[in-house]
Amino acid sequence: QQPVQSPQAVILREGEDAVINCSSSKALYSVHWYRQKHGEAPVFLMILLKGGEQKGHEKISASFNEKKQQSSLYLTASQLSYSGTYFCGTEYTSYSSGSARQLTFGSGTQLTVLP
Amino acid sequence: DTEVTQTPKHLVMGMTNKKSLKCEQHMGHRAMYWYKQKAKKPPELMFVYSYEKLSINESVPSRFSPECPNSSLLNLHLHALQPEDSALYLCASSQVGHPNQPQHFGDGTRLSIL
Numbered sequence: 726q727q728p729v730q731s732p733q734a735v736i737l738r739e740g741e742d743a744v745i746n747c748s749s750s751k752a753l754y755s756v757h758w759y760r761q762k763h764g765e766a767p768v769f770l771m772i773l774l775k776g777g778e779q780k781g782h783e784k785i786s787a788s789f790n791e792k793k794q795q796s797s798l799y800l801t802a803s804q805l806s807y808s809g810t811y812f813c814g815t816e817y818t819s820y821s822s823g824s825a826r827q828l829t830f831g832s833g834t835q836l837t838v839l840p
Numbered sequence: 841d842t843e844v845t846q847t848p849k850h851l852v853m854g855m856t857n858k859k860s861l862k863c864e865q866h867m868g869h870r871a872m873y874w875y876k877q878k879a880k881k882p883p884e885l886m887f888v889y890s891y892e893k894l895s896i897n898e899s900v901p902s903r904f905s906p907e908c909p910n911s912s913l914l915n916l917h918l919h920a921l922q923p924e925d926s927a928l929y930l931c932a933s934s935q936v937g938h939p940n941q942p943q944h945f946g947d948g949t950r951l952s953i954l
Binding site for chain 1: 871880881888934942945946
């Protein structure tokens with residue numbers, strides 16, 4: 726079951742902030758965030774496991790609200806290099822030793838940062 | 841540059857051709873994945889290999905045949921494809937047994953079916 730991402734698209738000026746949300750109707754085990762530029766591979770940003778943790782990566786951080794089954798990606802003081810499509814990938818089953826990851830990706834949020 | 845290498849980068853083939861896509865990683869990952877991505881859409885999981893054994897097949901048509909000959913190599917054999925199979929095919933790999941470790945993606949093979 727595909728998670729729901731919002732917004733579908735956002736346009737920012739350099740230095741502005743943005744929030745991208747990823748919601749699931751099923752209980753989540755983890756949320757993976759990726760950024761993909763046109764014609765390139767998806768690039769890993771961060772993983773959040775259930776437990777409501779928040780993580781940071783330079784000016785990009787994310788949170789995981791287990792009660793709402795929702796993760797949010799926060800982009801602060803955006804740079805031109807942040808432009809791309811952001812995908813959340815969700816896992817619905819507990820991760821067990823010896824198993825591979827099975828991710829279902831949201832529809833994506835296209836982020837454009839203008840100078 | 842990505843640590844997952846996919847070849848070829850572009851492939852054009854007719855509906856009666858047989859071709860193969862290749863994916864290689866040398867990160868010691870024991871899980872490897874094939875995804876299909878259409879334009880402006882998210883990657884869709886096709887196959888998952890864990891320890892060189894097929895563990896997940898997401899109801900993919902038999903004209904796609906995966907193969908994992910060793911822990912570093914993953915192939916996708918193509919035969920009698922349809923125009924709707926034109927897409928970007930992404931390979932990924934990950935560690936097994938480490939929940940904090942992500943999937944690493946290759947740059948993909950852009951496939952066009954004539």
